[in-house]
Amino acid sequence: MTKTNNPRQLAVETLTKIEQGAYSSLQLNQVIQNSQIDERDVNLLTNIVYGVLQHKLTLTAQIKPFIKNPKKVQPWVIELLKTAVYQLEYLNRIPKRAVFNETINIAKHLGHDGIRKMVTGILHQMDRSGLMNPAHIKDPLERLVMEYSVPKWIIEQLIEQVGIDKTTTILASLNQPAKQSVRINTALIDRDTLIDQLTAEGYQVEPSPLAADGLILTGRSANAAKEFKTGELTIQDESAMLPVETMPIKPDQLILDACSAPGGKTTQIAEQLSLQHSGQVVALDLHESRLKQVVKNAKRMHLNDYITTKALDARKLDQVYADETFNQILVDAPCSGLGLMRRKPEIRYEKTSQDIEQLATIQLAILNAIAPKLKVGGQLTYSTCTIIDQENHDVLVAFLAQHPEFKLVPIKLAHVSSASGELRIYPDDFDSDGFFVANLVKTEASAS
Template sequence: MQMTNNPRFLAVQALAKIKAGAYSNLQLNNVINDHQLKPADVNLLTTIVYGVIQHRLTLAFYLKPFIKNPQKVQPWVRELLYTALFQELYLDRIPKRAIFNETIEIAKQNGHEGIRKFVTGVLHQMDRSGLPEIDTIEDPVEKLEVKYSVPRWLIEKLQEQRGEAKTLAILKKINQAANQSIRVNPKQIAVADAITKLQEEGYDVRTSEVASDALVVSGRSANQSELFKNGQITIQDESAMLPAESMMLSETMQVLDACAAPGGKTTQIAAYLNAERGGKVTALDIHDHKVNLIMQNAKRLHVESAVDAIKLDARKVSDQFDDEQFDRILVDAPCSGLGLIRRKPEIRYEKTLTDSEHLQQIQLKILQAVAPKVKKAGILVYSTCTILNEENQAVVDQFLDNHPDFKSVKIQTKLNLKQDRESDYLEIFPDDYDSDGFFISGFQRLS
């Protein structure tokens, strides 16, 4: 069997590299770009890789009784067995015989005779004995940990902060495939016209209930659309559009996007501005290549005249900008990213509570640095793509405690999300609207 373009073999290779520290999306892109695969094989490869990552703790629970010496199992062999289990449990169109045959063949081609025998033995023993039952786990948190493949610390923290019912709703959602959403570029095309053209190209399209310029599309990748190539749309999650949408921008404003790469929110802000009338968004990042990426995205979307991208650490804005220089500032802060688990499933295993506590200090330092740069009566918007209080409400509380010259303002969105909430800040959870988890808060400088 030729393995070089076999999607199951490529999935095993990719999973081993991801387990060793590679980013899932980048690793998958590399594999797809390096091999000439049919669309069906790309789909199978992607499904297996993301599926194994999403269900890793569940698959480990099922496999454990059949591995006598786990420390002796090579990492790629473990990933191979996970791919077999995932296909059997979660993909209903592939016959068990085909899964077993291909798994054993991969073991034979990629290893030695001992590995082939070991893999064959494990598969057949699982088939004869059946898999252990998750419902036999007595500890309720451990049961959730195994069932939804989410680390115990995160489940306990969510239960503490959100309650058991909300935690369960979030857990049920995060292993479902994320929607593909796009933002229509209003500088180039109206939303209604974008819908018509996308449908003519064969996409299924529905309007978003989250963001006013958002559409949810399916059928094929949005970057294959002529509208994407022409800069009339860009790929962005619905929730990620809310920080810029909530900034109450007008076309002549001076705006600072303090943590800007890759530029999704920068270009969204720029679409509200009129460069000829002096409107400008200054976008910061600490890496040269990311500053270049921001400008590339701005040029593709035809808003580069309103964008100025600069290499600068947001904590050092005083080196370059005057106090009270900006009408609006956006701090879309570095965060744990736990609201993005559906798109980046490995995040759940990599992050710890200590990470959130460390990031909180970075977030506060950025807010501390940029706060003097807001004009009086201007607005500073703080957002994250996480769902933990440590990086959200706790940061808001500390910022306001330390800055009596700012007051909290209620976040408003064009589609009036959660208008009946008691808080000024807006929290979006993955189960709320089937979008990414996000947090947005606003502070107005007192005049």
């Protein structure tokens, strides 16, 4: 790939690397940092990259009839054609002539004359023949797959669990732009002062309708704010703030964050301990390298005095910790991440139903391992960033069947509550990530 500041070409290059395994958010951030493009072009680049990822199944089906030998076509050419169709179908303000000209020029710039001619021919053939319209698909399930570009197995699971109407509103929400949410570091700054400072810097700021310490920012990238650099705010989805909000954090508590990296919830716990000038959160992760990000975030937010990191598989706690060591335990369990499909659209194409089964098994093993380590009277907070019952509700049912010493307790937060003790946030509820939170209190010692 060649050096360029053309946002459409950068989108093609970014999408090609994502198809080869790169993470969308990391790859896009790297491209933006390494190029010299203005805010308007950053917005177009971001729109095209996420738009193509969100509509991947649909776009792939739409270009398929026009490519005779797809195996002989270079991957970047496929991505180029997807970007062209995305702009034609979903970005109404861009004239067709401009899309054609830009696409043909990129084909010429990245390839040779033969590729330019092929791309030119395909675009004109599309223009003459028209593109597949998902609304014309007769099978209702296939129509949903193509209309919202979500794999059939996920749609089937959602319909079974929440019904067709709720599933349709969830699917419709997934292809909308993700909000930019941040959490106030209340250990360093109060809400009103932070809002005033961000407004003065050119941000439009709104309070989160979901999280008590959440703000929604528009106008600029949140990581460009000086308050991000000084640790007075951190970037975190509103739903992801809820698990720690449900924790009754008190002075001198020793709290375990069993699956901590990259550390958003760890720093949220440490912030509450800092306000009380006592206590410690032990942050576990399988990999030392991932814990470096936890430490980096903690230092940026001036909370590292309240955090201890340890590279350890949470299923092996017996090797290090005695029973009834911790006052509270947070298990933000490894899961498919299907609640993040708006923010990380490639997740929907990567995960399988087999992955769900394996992750549910891992989650239950973690919960079983941490159960004896919680003190009697302590709270276990269990959360996942998914919207599939097999990875949250079903795991919880299995855990409670094996551990009668734990009891679900109601959740009551500033903006949401759950009398049952199981809080579900779907992506369409607040236009945030999908999340599940459950609170359990240990009423007696675990059986040995």
